[in-house]
Amino acid sequence: MRTGRVRLPRQVVTLLLALVTASLVVLIWPPYRDFKGTAFYLRPLMAPLQNLEWFSYDVFEIFGTRKRRIDPRIVIVGYDRQSEETLGAWPPKRHVHADLICRLKADGAALIVYDTLFTDPSTPTEDGKLDAALQAAGNVISTCRVEIDQDARGTLEAPYYDKQNDHGIDFEEHSRMIGFADIVTDQLGHTNKGMSSDRVVRRIYPVRHDPSSDTLLPSLPVAAYLALNGLSRDDLHLTATTANLGALAVPLSGPAALDFGGNTLPSSYIDFAGGNSVFPVYSFEQAVDPAQRPPGFFRGKVVFIGLTGSQLTQSQNDRFTTAATHLAPVAETEGSVRGDLTSDVPGVMIHAQTFNALLNKAFISPMSDWLSWLIVFGFAFGAIGVTRRFMDWRGPTLLALTAVVYVVVSFGIFYQWSTYLPTFIPLVLVIVAAGIISWTERGSLRKMWSGYVSPAVLEHILRTGAEQGAQQYLGTIVFGDIRNFTGFSEAHDAPTVVRLLNRHLERITTVVYDEEGTVDKFLGDGILVVFGAPVPQEDGAVRAVRASIRMRDISLQPFPDDDGTLYTLSSGFGVTTGPFVAGHVGSRQRHDFSVIGDTVNLSSRLQGVTGKPDVIIDEPTYERVRAHVEVESLGEVTLKGKTLPVQCYRVLSWSDEAKVGVGG
Numbered sequence: 001m002r003t004g005r006v007r008l009p010r011q012v013v014t015l016l017l018a019l020v021t022a023s024l025v026v027l028i029w030p031p032y033r034d035f036k037g038t039a040f041y042l043r044p045l046m047a048p049l050q051n052l053e054w055f056s057y058d059v060f061e062i063f064g065t066r067k068r069r070i071d072p073r074i075v076i077v078g079y080d081r082q083s084e085e086t087l088g089a090w091p092p093k094r095h096v097h098a099d100l101i102c103r104l105k106a107d108g109a110a111l112i113v114y115d116t117l118f119t120d121p122s123t124p125t126e127d128g129k130l131d132a133a134l135q136a137a138g139n140v141i142s143t144c145r146v147e148i149d150q151d152a153r154g155t156l157e158a159p160y161y162d163k164q165n166d167h168g169i170d171f172e173e174h175s176r177m178i179g180f181a182d183i184v185t186d187q188l189g190h191t192n193k194g195m196s197s198d199r200v201v202r203r204i205y206p207v208r209h210d211p212s213s214d215t216l217l218p219s220l221p222v223a224a225y226l227a228l229n230g231l232s233r234d235d236l237h238l239t240a241t242t243a244n245l246g247a248l249a250v251p252l253s254g255p256a257a258l259d260f261g262g263n264t265l266p267s268s269y270i271d272f273a274g275g276n277s278v279f280p281v282y283s284f285e286q287a288v289d290p291a292q293r294p295p296g297f298f299r300g301k302v303v304f305i306g307l308t309g310s311q312l313t314q315s316q317n318d319r320f321t322t323a324a325t326h327l328a329p330v331a332e333t334e335g336s337v338r339g340d341l342t343s344d345v346p347g348v349m350i351h352a353q354t355f356n357a358l359l360n361k362a363f364i365s366p367m368s369d370w371l372s373w374l375i376v377f378g379f380a381f382g383a384i385g386v387t388r389r390f391m392d393w394r395g396p397t398l399l400a401l402t403a404v405v406y407v408v409v410s411f412g413i414f415y416q417w418s419t420y421l422p423t424f425i426p427l428v429l430v431i432v433a434a435g436i437i438s439w440t441e442r443g444s445l446r447k448m449w450s451g452y453v454s455p456a457v458l459e460h461i462l463r464t465g466a467e468q469g470a471q472q473y474l475g476t477i478v479f480g481d482i483r484n485f486t487g488f489s490e491a492h493d494a495p496t497v498v499r500l501l502n503r504h505l506e507r508i509t510t511v512v513y514d515e516e517g518t519v520d521k522f523l524g525d526g527i528l529v530v531f532g533a534p535v536p537q538e539d540g541a542v543r544a545v546r547a548s549i550r551m552r553d554i555s556l557q558p559f560p561d562d563d564g565t566l567y568t569l570s571s572g573f574g575v576t577t578g579p580f581v582a583g584h585v586g587s588r589q590r591h592d593f594s595v596i597g598d599t600v601n602l603s604s605r606l607q608g609v610t611g612k613p614d615v616i617i618d619e620p621t622y623e624r625v626r627a628h629v630e631v632e633s634l635g636e637v638t639l640k641g642k643t644l645p646v647q648c649y650r651v652l653s654w655s656d657e658a659k660v661g662v663g664g
Contacts, residue, residue, distance in 0.1 A: 014388060017437065018381035021429045022373045029053055029422040030366050032255030049425050054186065054200070056424040060414045061202075061323035065271050067362040067418055073110065074352050075301050076281045078308025083284040090312055094118070094126040096284070098133035100305070103288050105137040108299030113141045113224045113355070115181055115306030115348040118171050119157045127160065127169050135174040141223045142175035146182070146211060146260070154211030154260030177233070179223030180208065183320055183350050184254075184267055202269055202323045203254040204354050206243040207236055209263040218245075221354035228302065243268065248358065253365040271362035271418060272324035272353050276345050279352055281308060302355065306348025319344040322353065367413070367421045376426045379406045380433070387434040399434055403427055473582050475532020476544035476621060477595065478517070479603040480508065480551060480573045483613055485525040488569070496561065501525060503559060504569045508551040515547040520582075520595050525569075528604075530595050533582040541577050541624035548573040548615045549654045556613060570613040574606030577620040605639040606648055615651040622649050627658035 031050040077100070079090060087096055097116070104112050121127055134140050145157040158178060159171030172178055186200050210217040216236040218226060225245055226232060235246040242249040243266060254267030286292045287303075306318075313319045321343045329343040357363065367375075379402065386398040410421045482488070482504070489497050505522060512519055512529050516537070520528040529547070531540035552573055558566035580597035606616040622631065630653040636645035 011385075013437070014381060014385045017384050017433050018377050021380040021384075021426065021433055022377035024429055025376045025422055025426050026369045026373045029372075029425055030255075049428065052428075053422055053424045054202075055327065056422075057202070057420055058200070058323045058326040060411055060420065060423075061272060061326075061364075062328050063411070063415070064273075064324070065362065065364070065415055065418045067360055068271050068273055069356075069360045069362075070273050070278060071302075071356050071359050073300060073302050074279045074356055075298065075303055076279050076308065076348060076352055077104075077287045077303055077305045078281055078283060078346070078348065079306070079312065080283050080309035081311065084309065084312070086285045090307070090316075091116070092284075094122050094130040096288075098129040100284060100288055101130075101133040101137050101140060103290075104298050104303055105133075105139065107293075108296055108301075109139070109303050110300050111139050111141065111176075111224055111228055111302045112137060113220060113302065113304045113351065115143055115220060115304060115351055117143045117145060117157070117181070118159050119145070121160055121162075124167050124169075127162075128167055131167075131169040131171060131174055134171060138176060139227070140175050141220060141227055142171060142178045143181045143220055144172075144178045144217070146180055146208060146217070148260045154209075156210060156212040156217075158212075176227050177218070177223040179218045179220035180205075181220045181347070181351065182208075183347060185320060200321045200323060200326050201272075201350055203267045204270055205265055205267055206245070206250050207238060208259055208265050209261075211260055219354070221351050221358060224302065224351075224355050225358045238266070245358070248361070250358070251363050251365050253363065269364040269366075269420075270354060270357040271364050272322045273356055273362075274353075275322070275325040275328065275343075276349065278349070278356075279304075283308075304348050304352040304355070306346060306351070308346050308348065310342075310344075313344075313346045318347040320347060320350055321345070322350065362418070364414075364418045364420060367419050372421060375409075375421060379426060380430050383430045384434050384437065387438055395438065399431070403430070471533075471581070471583055472579060473533040473536065474577075474579050475530060475537065475582075476541045476575060476577045476624075477580065477600050477603040478527075478529040478531070478544050478548050478573055478575050479600075479607045480527045480529070480548070480571050481607050482525040482555070482569045482571050483611065485569070500561060500567055500569065504555065504571075507554050507559070508571070511547050511550045511554065515543040515550075517543065517547055526604075528595070528600070530582060533580075533595065541575075541621050542628060544575050544577075545615065545617060545621065545625045545629065545651065546654060546656075548575050549651060552613055552615055572607050572610070572613050573615045574603040574608070575615065575617040575621050576600075576603040576606060577618065577624060578602075601641065602639070602646065605641065606646075609634065609637055609639075609648060610650065617649050617651060619647040619649075628655050629653065 028046045028049055031046070031053075079087075079092070083092075084090060097114075101112060118130070134142070142159045144159060147155045147157055149155070159175060161170035161172055162168065182205055183201055184203055184205055186202055204221070205219055206222050207216045207218055209215075215233060216238060218233060218236060222236075222245060225248070226235060229246060231246045235244075237244040241252055243252060244250075250268050252266040253269045256267065257265040259265040282293075287298070307313045307316055310319075322345060325343040325345060327343075366372075383399050383402040383406075386402060387395045389395070390398060406426065407423060410423045413419050413421050482501075492500075505527065508527065509519060512527075515531075516535075518530040518533060520530050522528075529544070531537055531544040531547075537543065552571060555569055555571035558568045560566055576599050578597075578599035580595050580599045582595045602618065606618060609616050616634070617625070617631070622629075629651050631649035631651055634648045634650055636647050638645045
C-alpha cells in the first residue's frame, strides 16, 4: 500500500479537533461580537447556529433557575376587551385613569406603575382630574419615552405638563418617578409556527442617558424598584460591568448599543418567571368597582397598569415573546374562538417580570470565554476520543452519553449559578467532528485492510478498529505453493501463465475469505494466509486446516482457459500454529501488512515436505484440530533451517463435526 500522507498520532488528532471545536464555539458565541475584517463575512454562516443556540437558552429558561421566585406583592390591572365594552374604546378618558389611581391608593396600594404614555394634552378638565390623582397618590411611576432622530439626537418625551401653567398641570412633577418603557428584543430572523411573533425578549435596558439632563434615566421597572426601596435617580450609577441601583448591582451581561450622542445603552439578561399566568391579572372595572373586590384587596401591592387584551395589545404593537414563553406556548386567554396557542405576552407583563427579577436578583450571565473554551475543549476531547476509540456500537453510545453529561452539566451551571454555557453549538460541532473523523478513519481502514481480509473480518475491523503497528499474536499460518510451477511456466508463454495463476489464486482466495482468514501476501505461485490476526480467532486452527483442505481440493479441479483448454494447478499447504508478529510494517511511503516469526518460516517448510498436493500440519495445530481430522503421522522431520526435528502430520480427511471424546 502506498500513501503520501503523514499520519499523526491518534491523540494528537483528537487534541487538534478539540482545540478547533472549542475555538469555534467561543468565536460563534455569544452572537453580539464586534466582527471585523474577514470574520465579518462569516456572520451569515454563524447565524443559523446562533439562532439554534438561542433555542437551547430558552429551553433552560423554561425550567428556570434557583433564583426564580414570584413576588406575591405584584399584581396587574389591565385594559382588556371587557374593559373596552364597559369603559369605552382605548384610550379611555383620563378621568377613568384618575378614578383608578384614587381607588388603588385608597385601597392601600404600595406602588402604582403606569405603563401608559401621557405625553399629549386632553381637555383641561380631564387633565386636571388625572393630575390631581397623581398628586394625591404620590406613589405613581409614570412612563416616558426617548425619541432619537436621524442625526442621533435624543429627545425626552416626558409626561404632559401645562407649558402656559394656566392650570398648574404637571404629570411628571406630580409622579413619584418616571421611567422609559423600551423593551429590547432579539430578532431570530424567521417565523415560528404557532407563534405570532419572533421578537424574543431575553434582556432589558436597565438605564439610559437622559437627553434632557446629564443624568441616568431608569427604565420603568427600575424606577419602580427605586421608589419601592426609598431611592431616587441620584442612586443610579453605571460602571463598566454593572448598573448599580443603590446597593443592587445589575450585571451588564448583554450587548451594549449606542444611544443618542454616542452614549452607551447597556443591557442585562434576566430570568423570566413564566408567561401570562405568573401574576394575578384584573380588569380596570374590577379594580375600580368596590363591589368586585373586598376592601384592602390591593393593600401593600405593587400594581402594574397597562394593556392586556390580546387584540388591543396586538393593534398597539405591545405584545412580545419572552425566553420563558418562546418554546412553551399556551392557549390564548382572550379573544380566541379556537383556543389558538400563543407565546406572546403584553408589554406590561414584561415590565412586571423585570421588576420581579430585580426584587429577586434573578440575573443571567453568559459564561466567560476562557471558561467556556476550557469546558467545551474537555467535552470535545472526551467525546471525539471515545468515538475514535470504539468504532462499534460503543462509540456512538458513549458519544451520546458524553453529550447527555454535557447538557446536564450546562443546565446544572445555569440552574445553580444563573450562568449560561453554550450548549447547542458545541453539540453540533462535536457530533459533526466525530462523524467526519469516524467516516474518514473507516474509509482509511477499509482501504488498508480490504486487500487482505475477508468481508466479514473487514466489517469486524470497521466496527472495532485495528492497530496499525506490529503486535504479538498467537494464531495459525498457512503457506500454499503450486506443485511443479517452474516446469509449467517454462511450457507456456508469460501472458498465459499470469492469466491462469490469477484465476487459480482467485479461487483459493475465495476460500480464505469464506473461512475469515487474512491474505498476508502472494509470493509468485505461493500464498501466505493468517488466521487469528489482525482479529484474534479462538477457532483459528480449525478454520486454517479446513481452508487448506478446501484450497487443496479446488487446486486439483481443472479449470478452463479462454480457449477452453483445461488446466490443473495442484497445490500443497503447510499449516503451523504458534506465536508471531503481525502488523503494518514499512516506511511512511510504503508499508504492508506482514507476519514475521519462526511460525511463518515453519509453515513454508512444511508445505514442501512431501512435494505432493498435501496438507501438512505441525503438532500444535494437530492438538487443536484432532477432533476433526484423520491424519498420517510423518514422524519427526528435519527441516531446512531447523536444528531440531519437527513432528508433523499429513491430513487424510476432515469432518466438520467433532469426534466425541477426542480433545482439540
